[in-house]
Amino acid sequence: MIHAETTTLPQRSFGATMRTDGWWTQPLLVFLGLGTFIVYSTWAAFQGAHYFLGNYISPFYSPEFFGPSPHNWFGPKPAWWPAWLLFSPALLILWAPGGFRLTCYYYRGAYYKAFWADPPACTVGEPRKTYLGERSFPLIMQNVHRYFLYVALIFIAILATDVWKALWFADPVSGKTSFGIGVGTIVLAINVVLLGGYTFGCHSLRHLIGGFRDQLSKSTSCYRAYACVSCFNRRHMLWAWMSLFWVGFSDLYIRLCATGIWHDLRII
Amino acid sequence: MSPQKQATFRIWRGDRLGGEFRDYTAGVSEGMVVLDAVNHIQATQANDLACRWNCKAGKCGSCSAEINGLPKLMCMTRLSDLPLDQPVTVQPMKAFPAIKDLITDVSWNFRVKKNIKPFKPRSPDAPDGTWRMAQADIDRVQEFRKCIECFLCQDVCHVLRDHQKHEQFTGPRYLIYVAALEMHPLDTEDRIDELRNTQGIGYCNITKCCTKVCPESIQITDNAIIPLKERVVDRFYDPFGWIWRWMKKKSDRQSPNAVKR
Numbered sequence: 001m002i003h004a005e006t007t008t009l010p011q012r013s014f015g016a017t018m019r020t021d022g023w024w025t026q027p028l029l030v031f032l033g034l035g036t037f038i039v040y041s042t043w044a045a046f047q048g049a050h051y052f053l054g055n056y057i058s059p060f061y062s063p064e065f066f067g068p069s070p071h072n073w074f075g076p077k078p079a080w081w082p083a084w085l086l087f088s089p090a091l092l093i094l095w096a097p098g099g100f101r102l103t104c105y106y107y108r109g110a111y112y113k114a115f116w117a118d119p120p121a122c123t124v125g126e127p128r129k130t131y132l133g134e135r136s137f138p139l140i141m142q143n144v145h146r147y148f149l150y151v152a153l154i155f156i157a158i159l160a161t162d163v164w165k166a167l168w169f170a171d172p173v174s175g176k177t178s179f180g181i182g183v184g185t186i187v188l189a190i191n192v193v194l195l196g197g198y199t200f201g202c203h204s205l206r207h208l209i210g211g212f213r214d215q216l217s218k219s220t221s222c223y224r225a226y227a228c229v230s231c232f233n234r235r236h237m238l239w240a241w242m243s244l245f246w247v248g249f250s251d252l253y254i255r256l257c258a259t260g261i262w263h264d265l266r267i268i
Numbered sequence: 269m270s271p272q273k274q275a276t277f278r279i280w281r282g283d284r285l286g287g288e289f290r291d292y293t294a295g296v297s298e299g300m301v302v303l304d305a306v307n308h309i310q311a312t313q314a315n316d317l318a319c320r321w322n323c324k325a326g327k328c329g330s331c332s333a334e335i336n337g338l339p340k341l342m343c344m345t346r347l348s349d350l351p352l353d354q355p356v357t358v359q360p361m362k363a364f365p366a367i368k369d370l371i372t373d374v375s376w377n378f379r380v381k382k383n384i385k386p387f388k389p390r391s392p393d394a395p396d397g398t399w400r401m402a403q404a405d406i407d408r409v410q411e412f413r414k415c416i417e418c419f420l421c422q423d424v425c426h427v428l429r430d431h432q433k434h435e436q437f438t439g440p441r442y443l444i445y446v447a448a449l450e451m452h453p454l455d456t457e458d459r460i461d462e463l464r465n466t467q468g469i470g471y472c473n474i475t476k477c478c479t480k481v482c483p484e485s486i487q488i489t490d491n492a493i494i495p496l497k498e499r500v501v502d503r504f505y506d507p508f509g510w511i512w513r514w515m516k517k518k519s520d521r522q523s524p525n526a527v528k529r
Contacts, residue, residue: 012430017337018334018336018337018357018359019336019337019338020336020337020351020354020357021336021338105474105494106474108473108474109473109474109475109476109489112473112474112475113475118426118473119426119430119475119477122338122424122426122475122477122480122481123334123337123338123339123362123424123429123477125430126426126430129431130431131426131427131430131431131433131471133427133468133470133471133472133473134470134471134472134473135464135468135470135471136470139473140470140505143497143501143505143506144505145501146498146501146506203490203494203495203498204498204501206495207494207495207498207499207502208498211495211498212498212499212502214405214450214451214452214453214455215402215405215453216404216405216408217402217404217405223404233490234490236490
């Protein structure tokens with residue numbers, strides 16, 4: 001590469017900038033938003049209780065491979081589970097959506113700024129002089145993002161199935177199921193729509209579905225799919241935040257209903 | 269008639285050996301941009317103030333500077349958008365060596381460009397030596413051709429600006445340039461190895477500062493850098509990608525008329 005002379009203006013210290021606007025607002029909001037979500041979701045995942053209510057199940061706990069609820073796929077907590085290891089159905093699955101968001105191109109840029117000050121904001125001085133970027137360990141691992149995408153797409157299908165199940169309510173007396181819509185059904189349906197908007201706008205999906213081609217027009221299906229994903233991708237940040245908030249709220253809604261603090265209103 | 273409003277401009281005066289900020293006062297009138305004020309100061313108070321400009325219409329990319337700490341074109345920054353109750357700071361781009369006052373030596377960029385593999389079209393599609401392209405295929409790269417080479421994206425990129433990785437990283441401007449070539453439907457050259465190894469695309473940590481400062485509103489990060497990063501992942505980090513490429517190569521070998529994907 002080409003050598004450049006040192007610039008006249010000196011290296012700035014951490015936080016130093018000539019900017020006069022409130023540059024710290026955005027990283028602070030990201031820090032508070034992501035920080036709150038991480039604290040709440042970790043707490044909720046370790047609870048292992050109050051995550052379902054009849055035909056509703058919290059998205060933090062779905063799919064429930066093993067667990068005490070009627071939503072489980074393979075039965076209750078397995079006997080082989082070590083006694084010393086804390087068990088919660090959420091801990092078996094949350095690595096997937098967590099990994100998908102952790103390696104997401106949007107979140108990467110956001111948390112590098114808000115949590116690692118690399119940089120704190122555009123043209124604001126950084127705390128460290130050395131910089132490796134995403135070309136060596138550990139950040140080179142961010143390239144695994146597309147594999148988390150594959151799992152995230154499966155999760156969208158599972159959560160959509162949960163919405164379908166949330167449309168069928170069991171009569172407490174006869175046990176017979178009938179169609180209905182509760183506020184919880186709508187909460188779970190909005191959750192799938194927002195998570196879908198976020199997942200289907202993924203940069204990796206945009207590449208894999210057609211972006212890898214230089215002659216998109218050669219494949220009509222690829223071209224259309226690429227256009228569709230690009231459409232979601234243009235608002236990827238918005239989808240990311242809306243879905244993050246709503247998935248947390250969905251868990252909170254079911255948790256509060258399951259503990260009897262809130263009551264699910266049956267609309268139909 | 270009310271007296272003309274005055275504003276203070278804190279302008280960097282110096283050369284590659286060093287310098288300082290000096291304050292100048294200039295009248296502000298409706299529709300003025302920072303370049304108007306700098307030109308006025310140059311004409312009336314500091315005849316030796318060095319400033320590069322040309323079109324005054326946001327198309328030549330000459331008057332790049334840092335205004336109140338943010339990389340901008342002086343000719344496109346209206347004074348009405350700045351808080352004039354405090355001095356407006358105007359300084360040269362930090363990522364490049366200063367020559368004098370607001371002028372920097374951006375020649376590094378042109379040397380970088382020379383190292384990028386040029387456009388290599390496939391054989392002509394028609395006997396008259398012309399090619400056929402679908403508009404849908406060329407739409408994507410036309411966005412990148414809007415670049416006016418103002419180098420504001422290079423200036424704001426912390427990899428160049430703060431970490432001085434000029435020897436390892438080409439910067440957003442040249443990642444757009446590579447994207448324009450690499451995604452071109454006629455191009456047959458392969459630049460993926462260079463992207464990873466010598467152009468240092470892995471240094472980009474997607475802060476999107478380049479996109480924010482682009483005066484042509486090119487979606488540098490989303491439409492150029494991330495798609496190129498994904499192509500690097502295809503080649504170097506995705507085992508499924510390796511299998512896919514191996515199978516593609518095999519099928520291409522069996523079909524002699526294979527065309528570019």
